[in-house]
Amino acid sequence: MTYGKFAYLYDELMKDVPYEKWVGFINKQASMYGVKGKNLLDLACGTGELSIQLADNGYSVTGVDLSADMLAVAKEKAEEKGHSLLLIEQDMSELEGLDLYDIIGIFCDSLNYLQTENAVMQTFERVFQHLKPGGLFLFDVHSIYxxxxxxxxxxxxxxxxxxxxxxxxxxxxxxxxxxxxxxxxxxxxxxxxxxxxxxxxxxxTFSIEQYETWLSKAGFELLEISADFLDSKLNAESERIFFTARKR
Structure with a gap:
């Protein structure tokens, strides 16, 4: 999915999105699972709002997105706030040629834009290839409910x-x-x-069990599944499911 004119209106329409909760989730999981490095890849980074907030928190952020328009907005915003982010136009299911990272994230239900099982599996495999040993893969998806x-x-x-x-x-x-x-x-x-x-x-979206299977096949160790920014226990009516996995 690429964005056209919507890219330039996205931040106005999404101004109530709680990006600070994603930052808190990332910080908490990194601390809990002993990730010392701060090199982070933000896949489907969009207009860079989360990437910039992560940079404010001391992360060295690379942002990848399929939309050139989104990346143009992200670049302008980052420069205005004094950050020099590496921004790359790529499809996350075809990710290649980048560095190795301590943390790779796909946030704000961006993984749900992949329409086929193969695209999700390929994305997990590419993420695995770009993580350092012991690095964390964090992502959230809409629940089936x-x-x-x-x-x-x-x-x-x-x-x-x-x-x-x-x-x-x-x-x-x-x-x-x-x-x-x-x-x-x-x-x-x-x-x-x-x-x-x-x-x-x-x-x-897919079932939790299906995501678990794909993570295992890609070589990940699944550490934790949670719901709604760790604020509630996973149940049948959870809306947003969070996965924490580690490269073995």
Whole structure:
């Protein structure tokens, strides 16, 4: 999934996303599992908001994203905040030629944008290849419960001063997948008129057991599965599932 005009409006629309909770999760897991290094690869880094906050926390961050538009926004933001992030345009399922990292993360349910089992398995294999021995692989995904009960047939809306959207969710082509139809309106300051843009985002998730199997096949040791930023115990109605794995 690549982003077009949406890349330049993303931060305004997602300003309530609790990035600080992801930072806290990363810090806690790194401390708990004895990761000393601070070299971190942020896959599907988007506009770089999380990457920048991680840099603020002392990490040496490389950001990878499929969208050149997202990376352009990330570069400008990082420079404004005094960070020199290495930003690379790549598909995470075809990751190659990068350094070895202490931590690799795929956050904000970005893994759910991969539509096939093969793409997820390939991503896990590429992550394994780019981790140092003992390095951590951290990622979160939407639960099957959230996909089928909180997204399907739902409509969400946001009405801001300069940006508004209508977000409709429909059953996707694959099992446990959803199609997000986004229509958003942006006020053009030059013309004082609203411009309409439409985008389709598709996400798919899999069972916890399936992710466990793929991690094992890729060579990882699964350390922990948690829910909702470690704030609650994993249960049938957990919405966001977090995985912590280590390269053997």
């Amino acid at each position: 959230k996909m089928n009960h909180l997204f399907i047939d739902q409509t969400y809306a946001y009405n801001g001063e300069d940006v508004s959207y209508i977000w409709q969710c429909f059953v996707g082509e694959y099992p446990d997948s959803v199609e997000h139809e986004l229509t958003f309106f942006h006020l053009d300051s030059r013309t004082n008129q609203y411009q309409r843009y439409d985008e389709l985002h598709v996400q798919r």
